[in-house]
Amino acid sequence: MHYLARRIGFYLIAAWASITLNFFLPRMMPGDPADIVFARAQGRMTPESLEAMKKAYGLSDAPLIVQYWDYIKAVFSGNLGTSFLYFPTPVTEVIGTGLRWTLLLGLTATILAFVFGSIIGILGAWRRGGVLDSALPPLLLFIGSFPYFWLATIALYFFAFKHDIFPIRHAYEDGMIPNWSWEFIRSVIYHLILPATTVLIVSIGGWVLGMRNAMISTLAEDYVTMAEAKGLSERRVMFAYAARNALLPNVTAFGMALGFVLSGALLTEIVFAYPGLGYQLLNAVRGLDYPLMQGLFLMITFAVLAANLLVDLLYIRLDPRVRRR
Amino acid sequence: MIEQQATNVGQFPPVEAELTGNVVVDTSVTPGNPSRRGAGTFRAIMRNRKALIGVIILLGFAGMAIFAPWIAPGDPNDLIAKRNLPPSSEYWFGTTGSGQDVFAQTVLGARASLGVGVAVGIFTTFLAALIGMTAGYFGGKVDDFLSLFMNVFLIIPALPLLIVLVGFLGGGGPMYFVFILGITGWSWGARVLRSQTLSLREKDFVSAAEVSGESRIRIIGGEIFPNMISLVAANLFGATIYAVGAMAALQFLGLGNVSLVSWGTNLYWAQNNGALLTGAWWTYVPSGLAIALVAFAFALTNFAVDEVTNPRLKAQRVARESLAKLGHKSKKNSRATPVIRHAN
Numbered sequence: 001m002h003y004l005a006r007r008i009g010f011y012l013i014a015a016w017a018s019i020t021l022n023f024f025l026p027r028m029m030p031g032d033p034a035d036i037v038f039a040r041a042q043g044r045m046t047p048e049s050l051e052a053m054k055k056a057y058g059l060s061d062a063p064l065i066v067q068y069w070d071y072i073k074a075v076f077s078g079n080l081g082t083s084f085l086y087f088p089t090p091v092t093e094v095i096g097t098g099l100r101w102t103l104l105l106g107l108t109a110t111i112l113a114f115v116f117g118s119i120i121g122i123l124g125a126w127r128r129g130g131v132l133d134s135a136l137p138p139l140l141l142f143i144g145s146f147p148y149f150w151l152a153t154i155a156l157y158f159f160a161f162k163h164d165i166f167p168i169r170h171a172y173e174d175g176m177i178p179n180w181s182w183e184f185i186r187s188v189i190y191h192l193i194l195p196a197t198t199v200l201i202v203s204i205g206g207w208v209l210g211m212r213n214a215m216i217s218t219l220a221e222d223y224v225t226m227a228e229a230k231g232l233s234e235r236r237v238m239f240a241y242a243a244r245n246a247l248l249p250n251v252t253a254f255g256m257a258l259g260f261v262l263s264g265a266l267l268t269e270i271v272f273a274y275p276g277l278g279y280q281l282l283n284a285v286r287g288l289d290y291p292l293m294q295g296l297f298l299m300i301t302f303a304v305l306a307a308n309l310l311v312d313l314l315y316i317r318l319d320p321r322v323r324r325r
Numbered sequence: 326m327i328e329q330q331a332t333n334v335g336q337f338p339p340v341e342a343e344l345t346g347n348v349v350v351d352t353s354v355t356p357g358n359p360s361r362r363g364a365g366t367f368r369a370i371m372r373n374r375k376a377l378i379g380v381i382i383l384l385g386f387a388g389m390a391i392f393a394p395w396i397a398p399g400d401p402n403d404l405i406a407k408r409n410l411p412p413s414s415e416y417w418f419g420t421t422g423s424g425q426d427v428f429a430q431t432v433l434g435a436r437a438s439l440g441v442g443v444a445v446g447i448f449t450t451f452l453a454a455l456i457g458m459t460a461g462y463f464g465g466k467v468d469d470f471l472s473l474f475m476n477v478f479l480i481i482p483a484l485p486l487l488i489v490l491v492g493f494l495g496g497g498g499p500m501y502f503v504f505i506l507g508i509t510g511w512s513w514g515a516r517v518l519r520s521q522t523l524s525l526r527e528k529d530f531v532s533a534a535e536v537s538g539e540s541r542i543r544i545i546g547g548e549i550f551p552n553m554i555s556l557v558a559a560n561l562f563g564a565t566i567y568a569v570g571a572m573a574a575l576q577f578l579g580l581g582n583v584s585l586v587s588w589g590t591n592l593y594w595a596q597n598n599g600a601l602l603t604g605a606w607w608t609y610v611p612s613g614l615a616i617a618l619v620a621f622a623f624a625l626t627n628f629a630v631d632e633v634t635n636p637r638l639k640a641q642r643v644a645r646e647s648l649a650k651l652g653h654k655s656k657k658n659s660r661a662t663p664v665i666r667h668a669n
Contacts, residue, residue: 025489025493144620145624146617147592149592301481304481
């Protein structure tokens with residue numbers, strides 16, 4: 001488990017780095033951050049919340065190192081300050097509502113893209129020069145060249161605005177109260193389809209190419225030739241021998257992709273007004289809600305770290321070589 | 326290699342993390358005179374159809390950016406006509422929701438978008454090469470530290486960081502974008518170049534250079550670097566695509582200076598004026614298409630460089646071509662990499 005310990009150590013360092021970055025962000029603003037924020041907020045902030053913010057930031061006359069220590073303590077005790085926009089709701093509470101939608105959208109899209117992309121990659125590599133191999137990658141590459149938000153907006157226009165096939169915004173029907181009823185779940189799925197599909201379409205190309213490349217190297221391995229020589233069925237060789245081993249590097253990429261989707265979903269959420277972290281982040285930036293901005297950045301980073309840790313655990317399970325190291 | 330070609334902001338995994346590994350190693354050393362080999366590679370790339378298309382598109386856009394003031398004279402922000410005019414012979418791309426010439430904005434927009442994109446590409450590639458090669462060559466503690474550094478940068482999600490940075494620091498001029506996109510975008514390339522340096526370092530010619538007493542800087546710059554030019558080029562293309570997309574995304578969100586004419590800003594205004602809701606698609610399409618074409622052209626060129634310099638793909642192509650010459654039309658490719666005697 002030496003490997004796992006090293007990975008956890010790394011994630012702790014990464015977490016520390018992002019907390020430190022967060023600490024210095026307001027201090028990198030020219031002048032006294034609290035006063036600037038107060039001035040920029042133009043009356044949307046009461047003097048009490050100014051005090052509260054100074055306290056939350058640890059902005060005092062104390063030496064920097066003391067402020068820093070106080071900040072780290074505050075983060076670990078789960079105190080990320082108070083949101084300006086939703087005053088006096090604590091930042092953690094605001095984030096909590098967004099996190100689940102981001103996770104739902106991000107996970108759905110990534111898993112689907114991973115599964116479909118890998119399958120297409122496997123089949124493409126198996127019949128090299130076939131339709132899947134020669135026509136699809138350039139097409140996906142071309143689609144992937146468009147700015148994501150641009151494609152998403154066009155999709156929104158065609159499927160939601162012009163043709164009314166899918167809803168135009170939000171994660172569920174307005175006026176519904178979240179619960180576990182079938183009706184609500186159906187509404188959630190209905191609202192999820194369009195945003196998730198747009199993410200799927202633009203991100204699948206990476207998986208196809210990745211899987212295809214891995215398959216091509218794996219197919220050259222002796223054990224694949226051996227399996228073919230033994231006269232095993234094509235399907236068996238393709239999936240049980242080649243794809244199974246080619247999948248391994250893609251699992252690592254899956255961890256990174258989860259991270260990318262959690263942050264990439266920002267644009268999706270913004271275009272589709274989907275109430276996740278990204279939508280909140282843009283609102284926070286527009287509303288100059290600095291504590292919320294910082295809190296969201298930390299939360300997204302932590303989510304990415306956690307996703308990677310999970311993938312590491314999965315990897316240890318899948319690859320015996322890692323276990324022995 | 327093909328890393329990063331799908332990197333519009335954030336959403337797309339640079340999937341090829343580990344798996345290009347062995348291919349990367351393969352591309353490295355081809356014996357022979359480096360300058361002659363370079364020229365041959367260049368010719369081979371230009372013969373490649375993908376590369377040709379890519380380069381032509383890129384040259385077209387570069388020309389557009391450079392000669393923008395002559396192609397579309399005047400300030401693109403001037404209100405010159407009625408609002409939301411559809412494309413016509415007078416205004417080729419129509420007018421915006423506030424009555425500006427969309428054609429002029431698209432042409433002028435190329436300057437900021439491509440300028441920043443290329444500048445970020447060069448800046449990040451420089452950082453990536455510097456940090457990655459230092460880590461790979463020196464190894465040990467230096468490598469441990471630098472690797473940690475790049476992995477931390479790699480794992481902190483770029484888009485939220487960019488948004489928060491712009492949110493806090495404000496600003497939004499071109500230099501500012503170059504700076505923030507540069508410092509958030511170098512880590513991927515650094516990791517790729519590091520692992521390549523690691524494997525090259527073990528090669529005989531590097532040992533030979535070490536034994537003959539060449540300085541470290543010379544070995545890194547003169548021996549190792551020329552052998553990973555294709556990787557560096559791939560990184561340059563990838564980083565440029567990333568930068569063009571990321572800048573457009575940030576500007577589309579209205580972050581930064583919204584009066585700076587660029588493709589991202591054009592889209593921001595189009596969105597703000599409800600372009601699609603009023604049916605004014607012409608304000609929305611040109612800038613998006615321009616970004617896509619640039620990214621696609623870079624990716625095509627990148628592919629071509631990969632095809633030409635990657636022995637495995639090359640061997641396959643040569644085998645297929647020589648089979649075809651013999652009148653042998655094999656439908657099914659052999660799955661193993663064919664052995665080509667005179668692959669160089």
